[in-house]
Amino acid sequence: MKAPANGAGFVTTARLVAAKDLRLEWRTLDSLAGMLLFALIVLVVYSFAFDGAMNRELGARFLIPGILWTVVTFSGLISFSRAFQNETADDTLTALRLAPVDRGAIYTGKLLAVLVKLAALETVTVPLTALFFSFDLAPHAGPLVLVLVLHTVGLAVLGTLTGAIAARVGRGEALTAILLLPAAAPLLISAVETTGAVLGGEPLASIRAWLLGSLGFAMLFFCVAVLTFDYVLEE
Amino acid sequence: MSSTPNWLERSLYPLLVLTTAGMVGALWLIFLHAPEEKVMGAVQKLFYFHVPAAIMTYAAVAVLLIGSIAYLWTRDVRWDNLSIAATECGLFFCGMVLITGPIWGRPAWGVWWTWEARLTTTLVLWILLAAAILVRSYADNRELGARLASVLGILAAIDIYIIRKAVEWFRGMHPTVFKPGAERDVDPAIGQAFGATSLVFILLFLLLLAVTYREAQLRDRAERLTQALGR
């Protein structure tokens, strides 16, 4: 008789879970469709609340960061809460539990899939925001991408963990929001600050401390999530 | 069996008497001993309750952190009972800080609320503690609720430290009554009153912690009895 199979390693597991999730997403567009439509609706509502003249008067750096990040955060909630709800239909969550793999790697895989979805969301919504609120994106594109990526990663790190907690007690977006938004407060502050600075044309050096802080935040909570995820997933 | 008082129950009444006596003494020190502060006037006396309540909130979070880690490590429900007690006490003290804060802030700053470092931190902490209670009540069994709430407890404790730093950086305008350099200017009676009130608040925290812990224990026993009776 052969020796028991040793499970996949950390990186392989994360890659497998992420690829599986993205393949499922591609087939059903379960969360992406909801995310994009929701983002669109929020943008339309904002256009009622703040008219173009007001935005032109104030300049892009005052209104746009807030609009951008509320859109990303609230559409992101959909992907965070779906990340583990999609394992409940045929109790595939138990199948993941039974696999001889590191549970932190399962979290990492889910995180990667969520990040791809958020990236897709942002490539649509950010230009759309620029279009709707008529400001010029091109001169700030580079620094803006850096700011977006950094804070999206941090948001997803916490969001995937809180989404898993909400899914474990059978709740969806509402509980995820209650858990995530206060915990992510420093990140959201930094996101709005740095986005404003970038849109205002300030050099990256002036927001270096914020960016490093957000990076540290994301890394710290990634470690916390990987370490505690076993307890979240446990039956 | 349940009528046998344990050490916790026995310590409850002495603690209650001690806290009440201490509270009377502290109030005497605050209102009759300490002078009215020159700049802020009478409202400054709120400081004697507001600040110790804030300190006790952080103490409750520290206890919650210890309880959460210890529960995940040992899976002993006693640690989870401690976490429950710390969450409930933390919620109480945090709520008191949140209410007395604006009442002090209105005459001092001219506004009820500002998105200032400590105010924001305190509000966020209150939401996180309430969310932990919510998650417990949503979970369909005690074990799952305890585990998820413990993870949240760890998350909240780490997070609160970071939020504090981040918002401070962002905008800080909180009054500091004791400035490190200017300590000699403050009337010693103010210091005495503050010190005494802080001690009384520690007693109050311990008292509330004992009561809430005892209740968590009783609920545990009730659950076990329910099961012994065959539901």
Place this chain on the structure above:
Amino acid sequence: MSQGSPAPAATAVIRARGLEKQYGLLRALEPLDLAVGDGESLAIFGPNGAGKTTLMRMLSLALRPSGGTLELSGQDARRQARRLRGAIGVISHRLHLYARLTALENLLFFGRMYGVRDPEPRAESLLAELGLAHRAEDPMGSFSRGMQQRLALARCLIHDPRLVFLDEPFTGLDPVAADLLRGILERLREERRTLVITTHNLPLGLELSDRWMILGGGRKLDEGTSDVAPDAFEAHYRSMVGGRP
């Protein structure tokens, strides 16, 4: 009827002492001792709510026990859980498969998760063996219940597990699929894999096992070897659990 004959200590693959589970309000399983030898097959009988599924989940390392010790292949299950999971296969009434993935994709995903070296040929041969080769590229959700259960069996066997846990594997199967499953279980026994199976079908359970155990109300009521007449055993079972199904 009690001829309790625990397996010899040296060859026990599963050894539980005082294993129990408590869910806050209710105790799902009273402390229980259990030993299953290498290559042996154990059938667990009992009415619904007897604690069968709880026991199965703890033995297959899906659920953490509240107390007691569990050793699999002589190793402490709590400390070596991750490694031991690689030797365990599980079938339950839940499919543990992704409805939107094809049969082959499901098998490859789990095969790779279990670290199977070369999963494609293994998955294809399993699909052929279970009569699913022609549907390999179709999503699992489009299968009939019997085919889904067969695919679940393939998923359970993809990593060649030494220990196989089957929780009500015959539920919802048509006679043809049930016969197929029975044949596969017979073969697993011939291959000297260790099986633990729960079922409401007493004759079938006896046929597929070396020893049996009756659970009721969360505790072990009786145990013995399976070389008994099915009719006599059925009468004994009814007297044990009080006529309940």
Place this chain on the structure above:
Amino acid sequence: MKNYWFLFWGYAVFWIGLAGFLWMLIRRQNQTRRRLDRMERELDQRRDGSS
């Protein structure tokens, strides 16, 4: 002098809050105790009945 009202309300709110919290705790605890007593009596009765 308006400040005295803020002072008064600040302390009033604290005492009301503390009283409310204690009242809630005591009420909850009494409920649990009553439940416990009822169940213990039932358990005793069962023991007497079976012995």
